[in-house]
Amino acid sequence: MKQWFSPFLRPDRNTDRNNRLARNNATRAERGERGNLPGTKRPKLKKCYNTDDFRQRAKRKLPSPIFHYIDGGADDESTLRRNTEAFDQLDLVPRVLAGVEKPDLSVKVLGRELKMPMFFSPTAMQRLFHYEGERGIAAAAEQFGTLFGVSTLGTRSIEELGQFANTPKLFQIYIHKDPALTTNLIERCKAAKFDALALTVDTIVAGNRERDYLTGMTTPPKLTPRSLLSFAAHPGWTCNYLFRERFDLPNISKFVAAGTNVKASIPEYINGQMKRSISWDDVAGMIREWGGPFAVKGVMSVEDAKRCVEVGASAIMVSNHGGRQLDGSRAPFDQLQAILDAVGGQIEVIVDGGVRRGTHVLKALALGATACSGGRWYLYALAAGGAAGVARACKLMRDEIERDMYLMGCNSLKELKPEMLARRIS
Ligand SMILES: Cc1cc2nc3c(=O)[nH]c(=O)nc-3n(C[C@H](O)[C@H](O)[C@H](O)COP(=O)(O)O)c2cc1C
Numbered sequence: 262m263k264q265w266f267s268p269f270l271r272p273d274r275n276t277d278r279n280n281r282l283a284r285n286n287a288t289r290a291e292r293g294e295r296g297n298l299p300g301t302k303r304p305k306l307k308k309c310y311n312t313d314d315f316r317q318r319a320k321r322k323l324p325s326p327i328f329h330y331i332d333g334g335a336d337d338e339s340t341l342r343r344n345t346e347a348f349d350q351l352d353l354v355p356r357v358l359a360g361v362e363k364p365d366l367s368v369k370v371l372g373r374e375l376k377m378p379m380f381f382s383p384t385a386m387q388r389l390f391h392y393e394g395e396r397g398i399a400a401a402a403e404q405f406g407t408l409f410g411v412s413t414l415g416t417r418s419i420e421e422l423g424q425f426a427n428t429p430k431l432f433q434i435y436i437h438k439d440p441a442l443t444t445n446l447i448e449r450c451k452a453a454k455f456d457a458l459a460l461t462v463d464t465i466v467a468g469n470r471e472r473d474y475l476t477g478m479t480t481p482p483k484l485t486p487r488s489l490l491s492f493a494a495h496p497g498w499t500c501n502y503l504f505r506e507r508f509d510l511p512n513i514s515k516f517v518a519a520g521t522n523v524k525a526s527i528p529e530y531i532n533g534q535m536k537r538s539i540s541w542d543d544v545a546g547m548i549r550e551w552g553g554p555f556a557v558k559g560v561m562s563v564e565d566a567k568r569c570v571e572v573g574a575s576a577i578m579v580s581n582h583g584g585r586q587l588d589g590s591r592a593p594f595d596q597l598q599a600i601l602d603a604v605g606g607q608i609e610v611i612v613d614g615g616v617r618r619g620t621h622v623l624k625a626l627a628l629g630a631t632a633c634s635g636g637r638w639y640l641y642a643l644a645a646g647g648a649a650g651v652a653r654a655c656k657l658m659r660d661e662i663e664r665d666m667y668l669m670g671c672n673s674l675k676e677l678k679p680e681m682l683a684r685r686i687s
Pocket of ligand 1: 382412558580584585614616634637638640
């Protein structure tokens with residue numbers, strides 16, 4: 262009897278079926294190839310045409326602690342705002358009559374050919390935002406041939422995603438106090454055939470996210486007097502959360518010593534488990550241990566970019582963690598020119614953060630970046646409509662990049678040049 266009921270109570274346990282579902286939802290993207298946008302059968306999703314539309318939809322669908330966990334940044338959120346505003350400092354100056362037939366959007370990142378120059382940065386706890394979580398993202402990444410970043414604090418295991426996601430995969434890692442945990446993660450990524458590793462270096466302590474205190478955000482979410490009303494007002498999300506597979510952080514939960522509640526809260530985990538005194542020796546050691554394509558995520562200074570080249574990293578992700586860590590720090594796009602002047606051509610340079618439009622990607626590439634990545638552009642879409650939402654966000658982004666390439670008069674991404682940018686006259 263219990264067996265009969267169990268797929269209904271915890272439907273995510275039926276892994277094969279759900280893997281198929283996530284993939285089918287994202288496969289609506291194929292219809293997009295013939296003209297329709299993915300998600301067009303879902304009336305609400307159909308009204309989303311850009312990141313802000315997905316954000317509004319996510320806000321309606323999620324209990325407020327969860328929405329603000331995605332949306333918020335550290336302290337006064339000045340860096341969060343600047344990350345996107347920075348792109349407005351430079352204007353695109355198009356070339357016309359350039360005989361563009363069909364722009365080529367492909368680019369090589371961390372040893373793999375991608376079909377578009379925008380990819381999924383690793384983000385924690387995706388199953389909190391929509392029950393399809395990592396499966397939904399992986400399916401959309403596969404559909405659009407882009408790189409899927411998986412977080413150490415992900416809600417699907419390295420092993421499961423290694424099998425499920427038939428697309429280039431990057432695993433985001435931290436240096437833990439316990440070196441055996443870090444080594445365990447690296448070994449598992451090798452066995453699961455991940456393509457690349459990205460070491461996050463800007464999170465040795467947790468950022469001060471004041472919105473999370475105000476909304477009563479905990480991990481996993483708990484019914485508190487502050488959050489109760491919001492959960493009750495979002496029965497769809499709450500039922501999925503209560504009756505689907507139990508929340509877990511499978512990459513770390515089985516490893517950390519009994520008695521340590523890794524799910525108590527992410528800030529607690531970061532403050533308790535991460536090695537604060539990480540150094541360049543740790544980075545060099547990890548590059549040797551991994552032995553494959555390797556990115557350092559969270560580099561902002563020219564000096565650190567040079568050190569990344571010296572220790573043999575393949576890429577830097579110019580990033581301030583989406584404004585979630587050090588508020589008042591510079592925006593990736595503002596810092597890009599200085600970094601390219603110092604290390605351009607010696608290492609791949611990825612602009613991570615603030616990207617909301619295809620034109621943002623074009624501006625970064627015109628300056629000389631290899632590619633762009635981001636978190637919120639697909640997380641809002643995941644919350645808005647699961648795999649179908651992410652596929653729709655991906656198609657919109659890819660179409661924008663392609664359309665803008667036509668309008669810029671460029672046949673390939675390599676034809677984007679600094680001369681095609683001019684400082685805005687305010
Ligand atoms: C909800 C959320 C969770 C995140 N989790 C992680 C994480 O686990 N590891 C990590 O390196 N970065 C994490 N990030 C940062 C992203 O990888 C990326 O740097 C950031 O989202 C870029 O800014 P954008 O959201 O403006 O694109 C997270 C970001 C968000 C919004």
